[in-house]
Amino acid sequence: MTWLAIFLIVLGLFFLVVGSIGMLRLPDVFSRAHALSLTDSLGAVLVLAGLAVYEGFTMNFLRIFVVLLLVYLLNPVISHATIRAAYRSGLRPTEEEKK
Amino acid sequence: MNTFFFVVLTIITVLMLVYFYRVVRGPSVFDRVLGLNGISTKAIVLLVLIGTMFERVDMFIDISTGYALLNLVGALAIAKFLEERGASPK
Amino acid sequence: MRIFAAFALFILWLILSASYNLLHMATGAVVASMIVWLSPAGAPHVRRFSWLAALMYVPWLISRILKSGFHVSRLILDPALPIAPGFVQHKTKLSSDGELVVLGNSITLTPGTITVEVAPGELLVHGLDAASCEELKSGVFDDRVGRLFSVKEDKK
Amino acid sequence: MIIELPLLILLVVTAGGAIMVKDLISAVFILGSYSFVLALVWALVGAVDVAFVEAVVGAGLATVFFLLTLFGTTEKDTHIRRPPVPWSALLGLPVLGLLLLYGAGDLPAFGDVASAASTYISPEYLENSVEQTRTPNVVTAVLMDYRSFDTFIETIVIFTAGIACALILRKGGS
Structure with a gap:
């Protein structure tokens, strides 16, 4: 059980690191939102799942699961709202936008 | 196991620093908002950790x-304001 | 349906509150029924909801997210950064609010695609590269979400 | 404590960034991230209720209010024109900091059993609070019973601030 938890957390950390690298490398707001989506929907959720598995199948497992579900349901709404605001206020993806 | 958690x-704290760089240097307001969202997601994970x-x-x-x-409420409020306001006041 | 909603809220209260004596559980029951009583009746946007399809949908979505997650990771870690971001106009036959919410949320959750604008029957999606949008264009998402709310399959 | 070190470094970096940055909008967002880190530090030292308030007020409400204020002002003052730092401040502030650090050396260590607070007051609260106040949570008992007037007046202050915000932000004003 502990090894499964460690595996999940390390996998989540991999996605968190990749998401951060993407945040630095990608050229514009719209692409960076993809990096954030990678961080949210895979990195954070996998780390939370690992912690839940580490807790074992007790009440705490369910509690962490509720937080996981919240992250899963709410973060797409947040990134959609941000990107829509960016789109509506006239921002467009440009290749030559400076890093 | 505690060493592993530490x-x-x-690592997650160092990653927060990366997002913080995006908040400071982001060319547009929305880059800053994205960076703040990343930091808040990591804060949620760190609390459980x-x-x-x-x-x-x-x-x-x-x-x-x-x-x-609260993060949802705050981010939606920020997005709404920025949408009403238009592009960044530079 | 409303009794079911109240029961679900009560279960959530039980999970989140740490104590199980009579006073706290009674408070939870009262609060849950108050919330259901005060909120407007029903969810008019959801015509029918199939639990079996939902049970099938979640593992499918997770596998999809993992697959495109590795794809996007490869794109980001590639030294040449071979991305080709662009907007895709996505026509869909789903039109009710509930379906659009699930579809838009699933698209945003999948790394590589983000919903930008939503209108009935039409979504504006930003994709990181062509391969990410491939899946969306084939219409698998629409079929799955449509099955979730038991929309009769129209012929394409 | 080594476990808090990464978060404390991040805290200092964010706090410094909020002061140093020129653009006011980024200052607001940096302050928001500072609040997140500060709440994490509070949680790490065990003050969960303070962490909760910091999360609600600092990271959620304050960011939105700051943004509202910023959008209510003209665009001209989004850039700060800061006068050069006077020499007296450059000399005086490090001396003050050293004095404070010297004074902090006399404080009891975190969780010290022999310190004055944990010899006299804490056992009294911990042992008798249930009989005296009938409240299961000790922190709640201290806040709501032993220091109830303090809490009451704090509530008045917060209520007044809320009314002021509602008056300022109402539609059709100005």
């Missing part, structure tokens, strides 16, 4: 849930 905590380290998850879960919900 290593994970340190700290709770697991202290073996008091039930206490920290409440803050974590509150964080997640």
Whole structure:
């Protein structure tokens, strides 16, 4: 059980690191939102799942699961709202936008 | 196991620094908002992690849930304002 | 349906509250029924909801997210950064609010695609590269979400 | 404590960034991230209720209010024109900091059993609070019973601030 938890957390950390690298490398707001989506929907959720598995199948497992579900349901709404605001206020993806 | 958790905590904190760089340097306002969202997601994860380290998850879960919900409200409010306002006042 | 909603809220209360004596549980029951009583009746946007399809949908979505997650990771870690971001106009036959919410959320959750604008029957999606949008264009998402709310399959 | 070190470094970096940055909008967002880190530090030292308030007020409400204020002002003052730092401040502030650090050396360590607070007051609260106040949570008992007037007046202050915000932000004003 502990090894499964460690595996999940390390996998989540991999996605968190990749998401951060993407945040630095990608050229514009719209692409960076993809990096954030990678961080949210895979990195954070996998780390939370690992912690839940580490807790074992007790009440705490369910509690962490509720937080996981919240992250899963709410973060797409947040990134959609941000990107829509960016789109509506006239921002467009440009290749030559400076890093 | 606690050492492992400590290593994970340190790594996530360093990653927060990356997002912080995006908040400081982001060319547009929306880059800053994205960076702030990344930091808040990591804060939620870190809270649960700290709770697991202290073996008091039930206490920290409440803050974590509150964080997640408030983060939604705050981010939606910011997005609405920026949408009404238009592009960044530069 | 409303009794079911109240029961679900009560279960959530039980999970989140740490104590199980009579006073706290009674408070939870009262609060849950108050919330259901005060909120407007029903969810008019959801015509029918199939639990079996939902049970099938979640693992499918997770596998999809993992697959495109590795794809996007490869794109980001590639030294040449071979991305080709662009907007895709996505026509869909789903039109009710509930379906659009699930579809838009699933698209945003999948790394590589983000919903930008939503209108009934039409979504504006930003994709990181062509391969990410491939899946969306084939219409698998629409079929799955449509099955979730038991929309009769129209012929394409 | 080594476990808090990464978060404390991040805290100092964010706090410094919020002061140093020129653009006011980024200052607001940096302050928001500072609040997140500060709440994590509070949670790490065990003050869960303070962490909760910091999360609600600092990271959620304050960011939105700051943004509202910023959008209510003209665009001209989004850039700060800061005068050069006077020499007296450059000399005086490090001396003050050293004095404070010297004074902090006399404080009891975190969780010290022999310190004055844990010899006299804490056992009294911990042992008798249930009989005296009938409240299961000790922190709640201290806040709501032993220091109830303090809490009451704090509530008045917060209520007044809320009314002021509602008056300022109402539609059709100005």
